[in-house]
Amino acid sequence: MENKLFIYNTLSRKKEEFIPINPKHVGLYVCGPTVYGDPHLGHSRPAITYDILFRYLTHLGYKVRYVRNITDVGHLENDADVGEDKIAKKARLEELEPMEVVQYYSDRYHEYMDALNVRKPSIEPRASGHIIEQLQMVEDILKKGYAYESNGSVYFDVDKYNEQHNYGRLSGRNIEDMLSTTRDLDGQSEKRKSYDFALWKKAAPEHIMRWPSPFSDGFPGWHLECSAMSARYLGEEFDIHGGGMDLLFPHHECEIAQSTVAHGHTPARYWMHNNMITINGQKMGKSLGNFITLEQFFTGEHELLEQAYSPMTIRFFIMQAHYRSTLDFSNEALQAAQKGMERLLEGCAKMDKIKAGSQSDFNIAELSEKCYSAISDDLNTPILIAHLFEGVKWINTLVDKNASVTEDDLTALKLLMNTMVFDILGLKANQTQGGGNDALLSETVNLLLNLRVEAKANKDWATADKIRNELQTMGIVIKDTKDGFEWEIK
RNA sequence: GGUUCCUUGGCCGAGUGGCUAGGCAACGGUCUGCAAAACCGUGUACGGCGGUUCGAGUCCGCCAGGAACCUCCA
Structure with a gap:
């Protein structure tokens, strides 16, 4: 079957046909979580979005290496100089070793991703395990003249980069605007320009997470880990880079700048960005404190939740919207998702009851074609799901013996439904059904x-x-x- | 303030220059001892005002409202 996959590429702002660098292989890198808190609904969006991409690419026959990092160092709490590392801060509050915090929240993250039936990535590297690679990159950029050392820290020289390249290419910004709109933060004096970003930061005396370097005892800059780790595991140029829209600027812009200097070209060909989940019209996020954790969804223990929602309900809820649209949380929407999903899964379960007949009243091949073209059209899961409900309607009609299908078509229908619902959308049937648990x-x-x-x-x-x-x-x-x-x- | 984006029926959410999205809810029906569940069927829409066009939710302009990013964030 011929399935051309189209992906919306943020670099070109267009849907493009996906053509991998190597015909049989796909390299996929996705920005993972910073492990300093319990995973919330927002974290499930990229996880599920790129899980579907991973599943679909695999289904198409590609050998996919999916790298999703864990950020356990490098993000500053406030601003450049006076901030402290998020992990280190949390560690002091809880009187734990920083790595203990990292371990705990990584485990929590994995636990909830497993519940959501998100397949594990091929490699899940941690920033703290790749300090050497990051330092090599800092030195390389410094040697090439696109960075400067200042008071033990190393900054990327955006002006110099922008002479030959286009800083702002991905996010659609221009450098003049940035100068006037970048906030005046304390300690900007170390930097030549406010938009220069840190490649290496000298650690303050009380800073626990630190590593020796030729510049200072310190830690790598905010954006370096993804560049260093993607290059290490996927090569200097790979196929797809994904992440949340909130990372578009500055994070991904900086990645492009760093990698372009270090490796001579943009690291990834296709840049994908999932949109945010909102709550009361606002982004659900750590900093706004308006998030609901996945644990709270699963137990229903949150003042905004009218009931508990199963992991598959959450998954279905997310897939019913296109990944590039914002998705607003509400109890009504989740309850609707729950019912719809149950109907879909029950439809799948009922297929075994169908007896084949001598003729087909439905065009299974056409439905299959529609399903494939939906998922191939920039992962249009809402359309795919709409088609699957068409399939459910057919199944119900067949179960009620108001229509018939041939043996071949029945096999095709089962294959289609099972492939789409379970393999690609990654839903799984409710285990408590029929009392099979005890x-x-x-x-x-x-x-x-x-x-x-x-x-x-x-x-x-x-x-x-x-x-x-x-x-x-x-x-x-x-x-x-x-x-x-x-x-x-x- | 700058950049980008959004506004679809009771709710959530797709999509497209002319052809039914879909789900949930509502209503009607089938089934049932009653109910529930299940199944089948039905309706309502494209923020406002102009423009382009044979034809616009769909393209353009203006207005209103909202959001994201510009700081760590998925």
Whole structure:
């Protein structure tokens, strides 16, 4: 099958056909989390977006090396000079070793990403494990004359870079504007221009996370890790670089500048940026303090949450919007997502009940074509999902025996639905369904429900209703079906 | 202040110069001892004002409202 994948490239501001550097391989780098707090809803957006990209590229037959870093050093709390490292700050507050904090929140991140069924990246490098690579890059840039040393720190010379290259190419800014709009921060005196950015920072005496270097005992600058680690694992030029839109400037702009000087060209060919999740119309983020953690979503324990939402509900909610649009959080939207997802998954589960016939009333090949062109069109998951609901409608009609399909078409339909829903969108079926989690409980409930069937047969509605209502109170939902009953734990 | 972007039916959210997005909710129906669930069917839209066009939510301009980035952020 011929599937041309189109990706919106922030560099060109256009959708472009994806053509990998190496026909069989794809190098994908995505900016991961800074591990100093519990993962919140916002973190799930890039994780899920690029997970779908990873899954789809893999499905298309590419061998994908997906690198997603963990930032455990280098981000400053406030401004350039007086700030302290976020990790170090958190460590002091909790009286922990910085690496203990990193370990804890990395584990938390992994736990919640697993819950969301986000596949693990191929490599998950940490900034602190690549100080040597970063220092080499600093020295290289310095040697080439695009950086200067000042009071033990090293800064990137944006003016010099901009003579030959275009600083602002990715973010669409120009350097004159930046000069007038960059904030006046304390300690800017070390820098020649306010828009110069740090490659290496000298550590203040109280700073715990520090490494020796020819310039000073210090730590690498804010943007260096991604450049150094992507080059190390994917090469100096790789295919796709992803991340949140909030990283577009300055982070990704700086990455491009650094890598261009060090390696002679832009590091990645395709730059993808996912949009933000908003809450009351505002970006959900760490700094605004308006975030809801994934743990809170899963338990429902947050004042803004009317109920708990399962990881798959969160995943589906995110996939129902295009990744480049903002997505507004609300209980209503999440509840709608939950119901829609349940219908989709139930549709998939019902496919086994369909018996093949002698003719097909549906064009499965056409549906398949539509699904592939949706996901190939810059990962248009909302359209893909709309088509899958068309499939669900067909499945229901077939289950009700109001239409028929041939054996071949049935196989094709099953393959299509399973591929799209489980392999590419990465949903997974609810495990508590049918009471398969505890044999004893399962048998007990089945016993009661069989008694209820007997009561119904005897027209003993009082007993039948009593069993139903009491089980309901315990959180067991009963569904009467044509051939008996189904139940699940809520 | 600068740059960029957004405004779609009750809610969430796609998309396109002319052809039904989809989900949820609502309403009607089927099923059921009743209910629930499930299934089927139905309606409402493109912020305001101008312009381009045979034809514009879709392109252009202005206005209103909102957001992101310019500081760490996914």
